[in-house]
Amino acid sequence: xxxxxxxxxxxxxxxxxxxxxxxxxxxxxxxxxxxxxxxxxxxxxxxxxxxxxxxxxxxxxxxxxxxxxxxxxxxxxxxxxxxxxxxxxxxxxxxxxxxxxxxxxxxxxxxxxxxxxxxxxxxxxxxxxxxxxxxxxxxxxxxxxxxxxxxxxxxxxxxxxxxxxxxxxxxxx
Amino acid sequence: xxxxxxxxxxxxxxxxxxxxxxxxxxxxxxxxxxxxxxxxxxxxxxxxxxxxxxxxxxxxxxxxxxxxxxxxxxxxxxxxxxxxxxxxxxxxxxxxxxxxxxxxxxxxxxxxxxxxxxxxxxxxxxxxxxxxxxxxxxxxxxxxxxxxxxxxxxxxxxxxxxxxxxxxxxxxxxxxxxxxxxxxxxxxxxxxxxxxxxxxxxxxxxxxxxxxxxxxxxxxxxxxxxxxxxxxxxxxxxxxxxxxxxxxxxxxxxxxxxxxxxxxxxxxxxxxxxxxxxxxxxxxxxxxxxxxxxxxxxxxxxxxxxxxxxxxxxxxxxxxxxxxxxxxxxxxxxxxxxxxxxxxxxxxxxxxxxxxxxxxxxxxxxxxxxxxxxxxxxxxxxxxxxxxxxxxxxxxxxxxxxxxxxxxxxxxxxxxxxxxxxxxxxxxxxxxxxxxxxxxxxxxxxxxxxxxxxxxxxxxxxxxxxxxxxxxxxxxxxxxxxxxxxxxxxxxxxxxxxxxxxxxxxxxxxxxxxxxxxxxxxxxxxxxxxxxxxxxxxxxxxxxxxxxxxxxxxxxxxxxxxxxxxxxxxxxxxxxxxxxxxxxxxxxxxxxxxxxxxxxxxxxxxxxxxxxxxxxxxxxxxxxxxxxxxxxxxxxxxxxxxxxxxxxxxxxxxxxxxxxxxxxxxxxxxxxxxxxxxxxxxxxxxxxxxxxxxxxxxxxxxxxxxxxxxxxxxxxxxxxxxxxxxxxxxxxxxxxxxxxxxxxxxxxxxxxxxxxxxxxxxxxxxxxxxxxxxxxxxxxxxxxxxxxxxxxxxxxxxxxxxxxxxxxxxxxx
Numbered sequence: 001x002x003x004x005x006x007x008x009x010x011x012x013x014x015x016x017x018x019x020x021x022x023x024x025x026x027x028x029x030x031x032x033x034x035x036x037x038x039x040x041x042x043x044x045x046x047x048x049x050x051x052x053x054x055x056x057x058x059x060x061x062x063x064x065x066x067x068x069x070x071x072x073x074x075x076x077x078x079x080x081x082x083x084x085x086x087x088x089x090x091x092x093x094x095x096x097x098x099x100x101x102x103x104x105x106x107x108x109x110x111x112x113x114x115x116x117x118x119x120x121x122x123x124x125x126x127x128x129x130x131x132x133x134x135x136x137x138x139x140x141x142x143x144x145x146x147x148x149x150x151x152x153x154x155x156x157x158x159x160x161x162x163x164x165x166x167x168x169x170x171x172x173x
Numbered sequence: 174x175x176x177x178x179x180x181x182x183x184x185x186x187x188x189x190x191x192x193x194x195x196x197x198x199x200x201x202x203x204x205x206x207x208x209x210x211x212x213x214x215x216x217x218x219x220x221x222x223x224x225x226x227x228x229x230x231x232x233x234x235x236x237x238x239x240x241x242x243x244x245x246x247x248x249x250x251x252x253x254x255x256x257x258x259x260x261x262x263x264x265x266x267x268x269x270x271x272x273x274x275x276x277x278x279x280x281x282x283x284x285x286x287x288x289x290x291x292x293x294x295x296x297x298x299x300x301x302x303x304x305x306x307x308x309x310x311x312x313x314x315x316x317x318x319x320x321x322x323x324x325x326x327x328x329x330x331x332x333x334x335x336x337x338x339x340x341x342x343x344x345x346x347x348x349x350x351x352x353x354x355x356x357x358x359x360x361x362x363x364x365x366x367x368x369x370x371x372x373x374x375x376x377x378x379x380x381x382x383x384x385x386x387x388x389x390x391x392x393x394x395x396x397x398x399x400x401x402x403x404x405x406x407x408x409x410x411x412x413x414x415x416x417x418x419x420x421x422x423x424x425x426x427x428x429x430x431x432x433x434x435x436x437x438x439x440x441x442x443x444x445x446x447x448x449x450x451x452x453x454x455x456x457x458x459x460x461x462x463x464x465x466x467x468x469x470x471x472x473x474x475x476x477x478x479x480x481x482x483x484x485x486x487x488x489x490x491x492x493x494x495x496x497x498x499x500x501x502x503x504x505x506x507x508x509x510x511x512x513x514x515x516x517x518x519x520x521x522x523x524x525x526x527x528x529x530x531x532x533x534x535x536x537x538x539x540x541x542x543x544x545x546x547x548x549x550x551x552x553x554x555x556x557x558x559x560x561x562x563x564x565x566x567x568x569x570x571x572x573x574x575x576x577x578x579x580x581x582x583x584x585x586x587x588x589x590x591x592x593x594x595x596x597x598x599x600x601x602x603x604x605x606x607x608x609x610x611x612x613x614x615x616x617x618x619x620x621x622x623x624x625x626x627x628x629x630x631x632x633x634x635x636x637x638x639x640x641x642x643x644x645x646x647x648x649x650x651x652x653x654x655x656x657x658x659x660x661x662x663x664x665x666x667x668x669x670x671x672x673x674x675x676x677x678x679x680x681x682x683x684x685x686x687x688x689x690x691x692x693x694x695x696x697x698x699x700x701x702x703x704x705x706x707x708x709x710x711x712x713x714x715x716x717x718x719x720x721x722x723x724x725x726x727x728x729x730x731x732x733x734x735x736x737x738x739x740x741x742x743x744x745x746x747x748x749x750x751x752x753x754x755x756x757x758x759x760x761x762x763x764x765x766x767x768x769x770x771x772x773x774x775x776x777x778x779x780x781x782x783x784x785x786x787x788x789x790x791x792x793x794x795x796x797x798x799x800x801x802x803x804x805x806x807x808x809x810x811x812x813x814x815x816x817x818x819x820x821x822x823x824x825x826x827x828x829x830x831x832x833x834x835x836x837x838x839x840x841x842x843x844x845x846x847x848x849x850x851x852x853x854x855x856x857x858x859x860x861x862x863x864x865x866x867x868x869x870x871x872x873x874x875x876x877x878x879x880x881x882x883x884x885x886x887x888x889x890x891x892x893x894x895x896x897x898x899x900x901x902x903x904x905x906x907x908x909x910x911x912x913x914x915x916x917x918x919x920x921x922x923x924x925x926x927x928x929x930x931x932x933x934x935x936x937x938x939x940x941x942x943x944x945x946x947x948x949x950x951x952x953x954x955x956x957x958x959x960x961x962x963x964x965x966x967x968x969x970x971x972x973x974x975x976x977x978x979x980x981x982x983x984x985x986x
Contacts, residue, residue, distance in 0.1 A: 032209075033209070033213075034209015034210065036213070036381075036382070036432070037215065039903045040466070040902070043904060074209035078208075088207075091200070094869065098380070098381070098433040098702030099207075100213065100380075100433060101381050106207065126911075126912070132908050137875030137878050138879065
């Protein structure tokens, strides 16, 4: 059946099986592989995207349920090629290691900041408690969200600036 | 964060603002990951690619009567169906394990654990492949299952491995270390002996990315390109050559971005082999990516050690001896990944951080109807189990003697002047200052204040319990303080002692400085999130003074990197990091000869400053590495015996392991009504020598601490009496979230390794190894009992308070 979904601002229409999961629609049909498939049971949050602006686990959501709705993935974060301050915060605070949970964490964290621009540690921990990270022990993810709250314009700390500079160059290339 | 004795700050900065050498540097790899542009295995898509799916056994032990694949083959989108019978015709139904056993690729005779691979479907898309699995009809004749390792050697136990000729029981090996007679003598004359049973339950590393592969056999060139989730791409290439008889020069193993490994991605799984055969049969690339349940039920588990420990001491608390008997459950195939000469891994480092007159350990391993594996999950080849044993025994002894747990450890820790120290089981610890690390952890924790708070709380509880009997208020949380001290041996290892399947555990490295002074470093190891692209550039920068942003690290591709055994057991920095440092040193020395030729002086007249050789007494006259690089590729007449270009190739054979250590303190609050354990604080002081990138080291420690909290409080792969896996999804196999983890408090001391070229030690697994005992010791301290087995779920805590602290029945609950 046909589904029409606005993904990262672009409207797309595809003929899909009714059983196709949203995560596989995004990954296999649209080629947006930043959204990851981690557990099938809504526990890990690696597949978190926004459905009409609300964090949603796309492994337990059918593509047809997104018909007529808006989806935002990690590829849709940031504007004009620049990093979202939260993406920069993850770099600055070493909020990622293997990077597999990162897209889901970013979408959850950005949603939190949009609704609470200055969250305290307890609020951040509660917000990301549906996203599992196996590498960081969460500490630096909390710090990354705090960094983004404190740097709403996303300007880097200047500490080890090369990685940040590389990112900017890649983003504008 | 509190630090002491931080390594000397390196104030030199590159044009990009990075430290020239050691120091905090943001990661190069993050640019792709924060954009969702990483390339994990399921992101690899080749033209014309097909999709594979594995049919798995629903039973733990059963004879296969028949397999009917005709309906699956008739599915319009199915391209091939593989069974054990098909693989048998290719000689691929069985494959060697990393422990010299064999493992079924697709079952031919019996299934031996729930989730075992029975058939493989190749179809046009992943959903059709799954659909076709439903169309395969397998008739099983159920057999009684061996689930409880303690029953595996019973005379009437069903024989699991009747595929092995002459096999009449489920015994795998007995292995021991230490001096048993001397140990017995010490115990006979000791004033105090404390004994304790404990289980280190079966857990699973559960990296967030599951395992998978994309195999492409090009029939025209005869080349196999294998994209796969492997921590050890070169070892995989050699094993594929040995297993499948494929010519090794025509196998390229590419390990793309890995979404976490933790030892789960060291071995070769049947799905990998099936994707290769699927590609050979269909002529198309075949992708296979397991789902979460498949990952938890069939890939390498960790631990499953039933331990009986005994510690001997004087009445004053001087420890004298330690002995332990272990029953190791290895599952249906002995697929343990560890050096060949050590079937129980490095468990015999179990004497830990203390001095003894004697020690002895014995390990008996058995088969059971569970998934194979055993060495995984950041365990440093079973040092996790060893540290847990000794640190639990120390706390049991403290309890017996009525001595503070930290004080007892302080009295018995090895002293700095004892290094290098040879343990009763033959390890040679390279360097350490253990009391300093424990003092630092106690300082950060405010240990005396914590004990005072605990005493005050207990006094209040005692008073209120008197009041409660007269209708007083509800009890407040029980506060517990747990201490652990660990020593690890990481960086396997010296080739004469350590190999895996005959492959010595050395690692190669190649450094090429291009004409413009930019460099490429090619590594045999493979990151799974540890940040090698950044850290290894910093190692070269530290030696050569090149900006780390100018050094590209290339890894994870066997066609483009030198041979080596890969990343696990915290071995990358100790072994491959040493190779990188030596390669940089060789480039530096070659640069000296070329600089001398360019400057028309003797090499002896040159002096080094970071990044540049210059003439002694005339600092203006000099050549930077970049200038030398250009000269080395140009027309400069080179000295006799000096080849052109500026590069070096190294194979590093470590002379010994490196021995990182640390002191951990955990503070918990236990709700006496519900049994819920809340980790209030966790203090971790790690000593891994100088820290190449402190930010990355701290991240490694953070992650390991979360693992420790998870294992101590919630993670377990349990089975019912029929061998059904009760931890087959994240709904049942609980992992710590941000809510269960406290804000970690880290500290450090710095004791360089005397034999590593840049003094560093491994750290990737330290916190996973050291932290579970601290958490359990804290809970036991809160409950004021001798012992309680992990995982300390609310129900387990309640059972422990009811006098049932042991969980030997864990597997069959």
